[in-house]
Amino acid sequence: NAGVTQTPKFQVLKTGQSMTLQCAQDMNHEYMSWYRQDPGMGLRLIHYSVGAGITDQGEVPNGYNVSRSTTEDFPLRLLSAAPSQTSVYFCASRATGGEKLFFGSGTQLSVL
Amino acid sequence: SQKIEQNSEALNIQEGKTATLTCNYTNYSPAYLQWYRQDPGRGPVFLLLIRENEKEKRKERLKVTFDTTLKQSLFHITASQPADSATYLCALPPDTGFQKLVFGTGTRLLVSP
Numbered sequence: 001n002a003g004v005t006q007t008p009k010f011q012v013l014k015t016g017q018s019m020t021l022q023c024a025q026d027m028n029h030e031y032m033s034w035y036r037q038d039p040g041m042g043l044r045l046i047h048y049s050v051g052a053g054i055t056d057q058g059e060v061p062n063g064y065n066v067s068r069s070t071t072e073d074f075p076l077r078l079l080s081a082a083p084s085q086t087s088v089y090f091c092a093s094r095a096t097g098g099e100k101l102f103f104g105s106g107t108q109l110s111v112l
Numbered sequence: 113s114q115k116i117e118q119n120s121e122a123l124n125i126q127e128g129k130t131a132t133l134t135c136n137y138t139n140y141s142p143a144y145l146q147w148y149r150q151d152p153g154r155g156p157v158f159l160l161l162i163r164e165n166e167k168e169k170r171k172e173r174l175k176v177t178f179d180t181t182l183k184q185s186l187f188h189i190t191a192s193q194p195a196d197s198a199t200y201l202c203a204l205p206p207d208t209g210f211q212k213l214v215f216g217t218g219t220r221l222l223v224s225p
Contacts, residue, residue, distance in 0.1 A: 004155075031211070040120070042217035043156070043201070050211065058212055090155050099144065101203075101213060103155030 001026050006091050006104035013081040013111045021076040021107050023091030029102070031094040032074040036060065036087040037106075043090065049074055081111045114139050114204055116216035124222045125192055133187040133219045135202035141180045142204040147187050150199045150218065159200075160187075192223045 033048035045058030049068040092101040148156035
């Protein structure tokens, strides 16, 4: 099993550009989530999904969109990138009834 | 909302000693608490979970305690090794629902030979 796979690993955007961060898991986990990690702020939840077709907002959802059309994939879309979105983004999944999160290796995003 | 405090200063210890990391939380008492390890450039990796009715949990050289009166968890690594050097994060579920796990900022541990 590959676990949770995130692409790309690194990305540089200009202000106003849009892009999609990809996340896929092969563990048949119903729950998937996106966190951002900033120095001194810890991991903050952006959006999460408890199954295909169901998404909800986390602590810092503004400027991000998600959708969940399949169990395996949970892409995160930046509609119009801003320098404040410079961060490291982590995707995580969890089995139904489980409590521990499985994280991907992260995407380091810089918005200039 | 839940607030989690972990020592932001790095903890430096010598190989072979016991490392003790602290996680303090405010407000409500969570049903459980988790500890994760994060290496530079990598995602967090789950280590241990302790429930509110458990005072202590062990896994190999790791030990976690949970004091709901003090609102504190202690994470111990005995016989520490340089390979234990990493950032350690504690995480709690929110007071309502279990979908939004909240993380502390983490404490960096440096074990020198």
